[in-house]
Amino acid sequence: MTVTAFVHHKGGVGNTMLLQLLAGELARRGRQVLAVDLDPQANLSRRMGYQESQLENRVTVAEVIKTADPQLLMDRHLPCQWEEDWAQNIRLLPSRLELENRVPEAGIPGSWRRLHLALELARGAFDDVLIDLPPTMGHLFDLACCAADGLLLPTSPTYDGMRGTQRIIDTVNDPERRTALGLHAWIWGVILNGKRSGVADHAERIDQATARWGDLLWGHPITLRQPVASCEERAEPPQRTPGEAGVMIRAAGAAIADRYLADRQASAA
DSSP: OEEEEEOOSSTTSOHHHHHHHHHHHHHHTTOOEEEEEOOTTOHHHHHTTOOGGGGTTSOOHHHHHHHTOHHHHHHHOEEOOOSSGGGGGEEEEOOOGGGGGGGGGGGSTTGGGHHHHHTTGGGGTOSEEEEEOOSOOSHHHHHHHHHOSEEEEEEOSSHHHHHHHHHHHHHHHOHHHHHHHTOOOEEEEEEEEEEOTTOHHHHHHHHHHHHHHGGGBOSSOEEOOHHHHHHHHTTOOGGGOOHHHHHHHHHHHHHHHHHHHHHHHHHHO
């Protein structure tokens, strides 16, 4: 099983959408996927079919982290509600606002390892675990980094987006921090999302990203298209996007999944 955290330090870069895109593509290929919503806003939970009111009396990631109980996680994950046949290969560990209650617990010794411990039993049930995060670098970030085998960094071709991405790279690569948290995850890739055609600043930033990160960049920059956002509003998978935008986003999803699987195969060898 591979655990991948989608991390970013700037909102609006498509973090949740790109996780959905990869989850759907892996599920289409027959892989068993667990999506973990580690964001108190619970956007991933809604987009996979669960309104906040439906989760009020359910165990969510907040309780799983509090107990670090692997059996609780395995007993309480939920089916993805997308209508596609392949969606049966996706399960969701949902979130709600109460996840904020875990943040002040950062000072508890070993608290940053609780998600890692809770995922212990999942290693026999899933091929891939994908973790969605808010744009912060606090306790939830530490939980995800400690649980993950690798990190994917969605970003935008803007000054703020690239600055936030480099900040994450520097933080994860810091030797003292890695030792203190016991990290074994490394940065696997950067995904440029939200490119606007004809915007000179975006073209310039893409050139800068290529020069700075080189092989860390996964695929071509993904162009911002309204139909993709409309699928998010309707809690539909990005793969259902109609028209030319749908062709584009499905091709991007296939390219990301190809790189993900190729890299995992190479590292296993």
